[in-house]
Amino acid sequence: MDSFDLDAEHARLVEIASWVSGELRAMGMSVYGRHDEDDAAVVSFLHPTINSEDMAHLLDARGYAVRTGHHCAQPLLTRLGISGTVRASFYVYNTREEAEGLVRELKEIVEKFA
DSSP states (O other), X not given: OTTOOHHHHHHHHHHHHHHHHHXXXXXXXXXXXXXXXXXXXXXXXXXXXXXXXXXXXHHHHTTOOOEEEOTTOHHHHHHXXXXXXXXXEOOTTOOHHHHHHHHHHXXXXXXXXX
């Protein structure tokens, strides 16, 4: 960690989050957030027909840890007309391959349950 480049790591994580966001949109999901160079590597999303809690349980059973709910943004979600989202967060220990695995699992879930 002596040579840890925080800016490069942030750019790597935001790139992963941006890629995941694009993949989720292509699957018909609503994705919330900017996912640009000034944003956090967090992807909040919602499928139009799969409940966010159900999605989280299905991902958990496949080895992926995500959060659900209003994420301390209840007034915003109320204004958007949604009760909660699924949130995937990426950090220094996450790899691109793990993000690709998450997307693969989400595609399978959508194909099976949507």
